[in-house]
Amino acid sequence: MTGKRPGENLTLDDLKKMKYSWQVARESMRLFPPIFGSFRKAIVDIEFEGFTIPKGWKVLWTAYGTHYSAEYFQDPLSFNPSRFEEPVPPYVFLPFGGGPRVCAGYQLAKLTTLIFVHLVVTRYDWSLLYPDENITMDPLPFPSHGMPIKISPKM
Numbered sequence: 001m002t003g004k005r006p007g008e009n010l011t012l013d014d015l016k017k018m019k020y021s022w023q024v025a026r027e028s029m030r031l032f033p034p035i036f037g038s039f040r041k042a043i044v045d046i047e048f049e050g051f052t053i054p055k056g057w058k059v060l061w062t063a064y065g066t067h068y069s070a071e072y073f074q075d076p077l078s079f080n081p082s083r084f085e086e087p088v089p090p091y092v093f094l095p096f097g098g099g100p101r102v103c104a105g106y107q108l109a110k111l112t113t114l115i116f117v118h119l120v121v122t123r124y125d126w127s128l129l130y131p132d133e134n135i136t137m138d139p140l141p142f143p144s145h146g147m148p149i150k151i152s153p154k155m
C-alpha cells in the first residue's frame with residue numbers, strides 16, 4: 001500500500017486492497033500454521049472411509065495433512081503466495097480451523113496482521129540476525145535462537 005502521506009492512517013478500504021499482503025500471510029501460515037491442529041470428541045459412533053470412530057474417542061485434526069499435500073497445493077514445499085489467487089477447496093487451508101468452531105478472532109487477526117506487515121515494511125528497515133537459523137518443530141515452529149531481528153526506522 002503506497003501513496004500514504006507520512007503519519008496518515010490506514011483505512012478499512014486500504015486494507016481491503018492489500019490482497020497480495022494477505023496472500024503472503026496465508027502462504028506463511030500454510031507452511032507454518034501457528035496452531036497445527038486440535039482435538040475433537042466423537043459424540044456418536046462415526047464411520048469414515050472404512051474406519052469406525054467410536055463415540056467418546058478423541059480425534060486430532062492437523063493442518064499439515066492438507067497444507068503439505070501436493071493434491072491440494074502444487075509444489076507444496078515452495079513459498080508461493082500467488083497460489084492463493086486461485087480459490088482453495090473448503091477444509092483444506094486451516095490455520096484458523098474450520099466449521100462451527102472456526103477461529104472467532106479471524107477478522108481481527110487478519111486486520112492486525114495486515115496493519116503490522118504494512119508498518120514493518122513501509123516504516124522500518126529490518127534484517128534477520130541469523131538468516132539461516134534452524135527452525136525445529138516442537139510441535140510448533142520454534143526458531144533455535146528466538147529469531148532476533150535488527151530493526152531501525154527508515155531514514
Ligand code: HEM
Nearest residue numbers: 034035038039095096097100101102103104105106108109
Ligand atoms: C494469527 C492469529 C490466529 C490464529 C492462527 C488462530 C487460530 C485458531 C484456530 C486454529 C482455532 C480453532 C481451534 C479448534 O478448532 O479447536 C481458533 C479458535 C479460536 N480463536 Fe483464534 N487464532 C488467531 C487469532 C485469534 C484472535 C486475535 C482471537 C480473539 C481476539 C481469537 C479467538 C479465538 C477463539 C475465541 C476461538 C474458539 C472458537 C470456538 O471454539 O468457538 N483467535 N483460533
